[in-house]
Amino acid sequence: MQAIDYRHGEQPLHEYLRHHARIRPEKAAYLWYGKEISYGELDRLSDRFAVKLAALGVKKGDRVLVFLNNCPQYAIAHFGIQKLGAIISPCSPLFKKHELEYQAADLGAEVIVAADQLYPVIEQVLPSTRLKHVFLTHYGDMLPPEPAISVPPEMSTPKLAVAGTMDFLESLEQPGEAVPQPALQMEDVALMTYTSGTTGMPKGAMLTYRNALFKTACTAFASGAEHDHVMLAVAPLYHIAGMLMGLNVTVYSGATTVLLHRFDPLAVLQAIDRYKVVNWYSIAPMNVAVMQAPQAGDYDLRSLRINPCTSFGITLTEELAERWRAFAGGCQTYEAAYGLSETHTCDTYTPPDAIRWGTQGRLLPGVECRIVDPQTGNDLPVGTLGEIAMRSPGNFKGYWNKPEATAATLRDGWVFTGDMGKLDADGNLTFTGRLKEMIKVSGYSVFPEEVETILIKHPAVKQAAVIGIPDPAKGEVVKAFVVLHPGAPASTPEDIIAWSREQMASYKAPREVIFRSELPATGTGKMLRRLLKEG
Structure with missing residues (x-):
């Protein structure tokens, strides 16, 4: 079977960014609520971040955490880290202490780029990890004075200044020394995204420059992305699918991407109408919410021609696709892809x-x-x-x-x-x-061992086992079976659920807790979750 041809040769994606910065420096790479970030600017700022990291002693192969939701600063950090030959490892902004602590410690990371509002989580893990360089940024830092589309209210919160940390954008103001030019090979690891593998605690999947280039070329081929397209990026950049479409396909194709901080039906409608978006990768519940938005019919979506979609929570059926086609002026939507x-x-x-x-x-x-x-x-x-x-x-x-x-x-x-x-x-x-026991909650991966490890930190919990159970809106949710310590303070299932929501991302927290006197296990102590599912 013939493989995909690369549009500008086999080279890391940040070199594609440099290519477009040379030939189209003023073209918008991103539109951020009305602010344009050009290819030239994205290239310069990511260069400067590479210089800043090098000055801190970061070198090829070192791991750098990025703890952000969607924003232009994410793209700057992502490509700056990879230009240096360091390895980016995204962290979900929904992480609480135990989750961030596990990933930071597992990687031995010393640098993190994060949203200022997430600093309280970082502060909790500093004593138990090697983190020592903290860059903070505010989601509103790069907003235009008069946004062109609806801005989420959380982006208007006051900016948090923390002693001992560095302001991400201020650190890029001085050009500094020459941009590092490390000797990079396509087989070098450029990204470590955490996943379950087949069992166990989350693991860092080591992905190379070649892996990223190949799958980006595949995705551009599948979606028909071209340099004259305007795309819409809503899916989280810290998730592999959102990263592929929102970051990689953008710089690979030279397209312009309208970047949203998070999904909002009104902002999607405004973006497609105002910027004549051609290509949008969506999740099925997003399409439904957009169609149900007040005054949705007031917006012109006829520019939209390409809409690959993933079934998370809601299955993309032929009937739903036909409803979308009628609503969006003829745009066909279809199942995007299988992958991991x-x-x-x-x-x-x-x-x-x-x-x-x-x-x-x-x-x-x-x-x-x-x-x-x-x-x-x-x-x-x-x-x-x-x-x-x-x-x-x-x-x-x-x-x-x-x-x-x-x-x-x-x-x-x-x-x-x-x-x-x-x-x-x-x-x-x-x-x-x-076949594996991973649980999918609204498209997010939940690993039983991770939730169980956090649950047993509760002072009343002696043992815990979790499984996934069907949920009509989320696909699956977490159900926990708990053995309490003898003589522990009285606790109810509701107490355990409320505590869990404070200790882990909301989608990981159990929706149901059942108390048991013992949990099914083999003679060697291996948990038999399948018996919990069966009984």
């Missing part, structure tokens, strides 16, 4: 003229897929349900400092996904569920 962090996502795509509803589409050029018996590893016939295994230039190098987990997932160049599915005779892949 270990493959830099986007292993499949749906050609708009060959939609097969109920599937995740066909394999992208250069991507191979096998359906195997999860017990024997033997290939299964077409149409037979089994474990999905993927191979492509997008496959990761392994998990950070976890050779055993790497060996279990990455075998002879194939990523054994732990997902169940089947291929039809036309090569369309249907994902049917997870």
